[in-house]
Ligand SMILES: Cc1cc2nc3c(=O)[nH]c(=O)nc-3n(C[C@H](O)[C@H](O)[C@H](O)COP(=O)(O)OP(=O)(O)OC[C@H]3O[C@@H](n4cnc5c(N)ncnc54)[C@H](O)[C@@H]3O)c2cc1C
């Protein structure tokens with residue numbers, strides 16, 4: 001997992017036209033629509049056209065398992081494409097409140113289909129999960145959703161590895177499926193070790209089994225209700241040459257942690273690439289009051305709650321990204337006071353006037369703190 | 374009206390401390406119910422209003438491009454006026470109050486919204502949300518009481534300047550958006566040397582830029598586009614008319630909020646140490662409602678539910694009509710005036726006050742119709758109930 005910084009401020013400038021006449025024309029239209037933007041009116045007819053807010057339209061929804069669906073989305077005009085393995089962020093209105101979550105892109109290249117140019121995500125409903133249950137149960141074809149450009153470093157290197165091991169658990173199959181669908185024809189030796197509670201819980205089961213039957217991958221399905229969780233000690237037996245394989249892993253936090261330790265102990269850490277869906281958390285500390293300096297607002301934040309969530313619940317428009325500490329889409333300057341990293345429990349303190357950049361999605365308040373927004 | 378505390382018959386004297394706290398709890402419960410129920414239907418409501426307004430504006434402006442034809446001119450002008458009213462009242466005012474912030478939609482949020490009005494959003498938010506809503510009807514603190522150019526309360530000292538206030542008020546109504554801009558800029562405060570120069574310069578620049586953009590749109594760009602069909606002059610007239618219509622309407626609605634007879638004012642010292650219950654009480658008896666049709670309510674931005682709006686300025690406006698009966702019931706039980714009247718009546722009452730108080734108090738008193746208000750009798754005051762029957766908030 002690699003961190004990459006992004007600026008997520010949507011460009012509000014004129015599309016950089018070739019001739020200056022276009023810039024002039026755009027200026028004129030803007031002068032005619034002020035204080036709104038021309039696109040606010042275009043939105044009335046075609047919500048996918050705007051350039052400053054990427055959106056997508058749900059083209060189809062199909063069931064994968066009892067609690068997982070694949071949602072095919074036609075992204076708006078400004079979609080810049082993705083690399084297999086990356087995720088996109090999707091924003092949906094749940095009970096009128098816009099919530100954003102990251103989902104790996106599972107679609108492969110399409111050609112000659114009416115879904116060309118579309119992307120797909122595959123969502124597993126988590127009990128009590130606000131967005132995942134909404135997507136699985138309430139989303140309808142034709143609806144417009146908010147999107148963000150694809151992001152993430154869980155992608156294959158330029159030079160494709162000759163031997164690969166894919167280690168996945170549950171919905172962690174999703175980014176790997178995206179990779180396989182795009183690249184399988186160029187990969188020689190792929191072992192996929194996938195864990196799910198029962199056979200019927202395996203997402204993409206038919207497609208994976210076909211790939212295996214055709215000899216494209218070597219598939220090992222593990223049904224944890226029967227065989228128990230994968231133990232790293234078993235690896236030597238299951239995949240004897242795992243040490244030689246470039247490994248891509250995605251699954252529950254506990255599984256990823258165990259794998260990371262195992263690969264580190266074997267001194268092979270750089271052969272392991274992981275994708276996390278949620279951060280592993282440390283014991284929470286005491287919370288505090290967050291003061292948003294620009295808004296001059298105080299928001300109470302308990303010790304286990306990310307400042308991002310607390311701010312959003314109070315109606316503050318917070319910048320955000322993956323919501324789990326990898327994309328830096330949520331950083332804000334900490335001017336004064338302390339915050340605690342929810343993953344490590346470490347605190348970061350700013351002396352008055354400092355502007356330490358902190359990730360609000362994995363930081364909780366540790367006492368009173370001033371954050372610039 | 375006179376400041377409550379100086380009144381012969383103080384309309385809240387019958388309330389004990391406990392009554393006021395019980396009142397606060399009941400109103401908190403009303404608020405909690407709305408927060409609980411707030412959801413997809415509310416979000417759909419505001420999106421629909423915004424969509425309707427933008428569609429209406431586009432359609433009207435398109436018609437005006439051909440306004441050399443009379444029917445296009447007439448329909449376009451009416452449409453644009455209605456659209457501007459909707460934009461300022463049901464949408465702009467309420468979005469900037471943060472009523473829709475809970476949706477977390479960056480396009481419909483108090484921190485990003487800008488409205489079709491001469492006053493820049495951030496200046497308006499400061500003078501309206503932070504000052505007026507906090508110091509509602511507190512003499513010397515709430516500048517909305519006469520906007521600093523009028524005397525609307527017997528306790529504001531009279532000077533000969535006020536003799537002209539019926540005229541000022543009419544002029545202000547016609548140019549209301551610029552009046553608001555000047556007011557939000559605290560122009561008056563600046564002239565008497567009570568506003569920081571640097572802050573004033575910064576704010577003035579914002580106002581000038583905003584006004585320039587607004588004027589360019591309505592009086593240059595759209596008429597210029599209409600040149601193509603020879604409709605420039607008519608477009609200019611239509612845009613002016615729409616702005617004027619919107620100005621007169623918003624001015625009337627806003628006058629009705631706090632100026633009609635029956636509304637109470639307060640002294641500066643009276644709000645020291647105010648509890649939540651006291652605050653609610655002040656908002657309740659310091660505001661007046663307008664009753665009428667649903668269309669009228671929407672056109673006023675639901676400020677026709679001024680009492681409910683002042684109690685809960687950040688609740689979505691579409692919910693005010695729903696909680697009004699509850700608030701009214703609380704008023705009845707606690708023996709408080711719930712001031713409400715039809716639009717013509719409230720506008721008339723507010724104007725009457727402006728005219729009357731242009732004269733010094735002894736003359737103004739003669740003009741006052743001596744209609745003694747029947748005191749409101751509390752029907753179920755907690756302090757007068759046996760302990761077990763106290764209506765408490767759930
Ligand atoms: C880079 C990235 C890619 C992702 N790709 C996918 C994907 O392809 N498919 C997919 O289904 N999800 C994916 N996720 C997870 C997804 O973003 C959401 O976190 C997930 O759908 C839960 O969101 P929710 O709103 O339903 O749950 P929330 O309302 O946020 O959480 C409800 C409860 O469930 C717990 N919870 C949250 N996530 C999980 C989890 N994964 N397992 C168990 N409990 C959990 C929370 O701690 C909380 O107690 C990805 C996440 C990231 C960061």
Ligand code: FES
Nearest residue numbers: 321322323328361
């Ligand atoms: S690091 Fe991605 S949202 Fe915080």
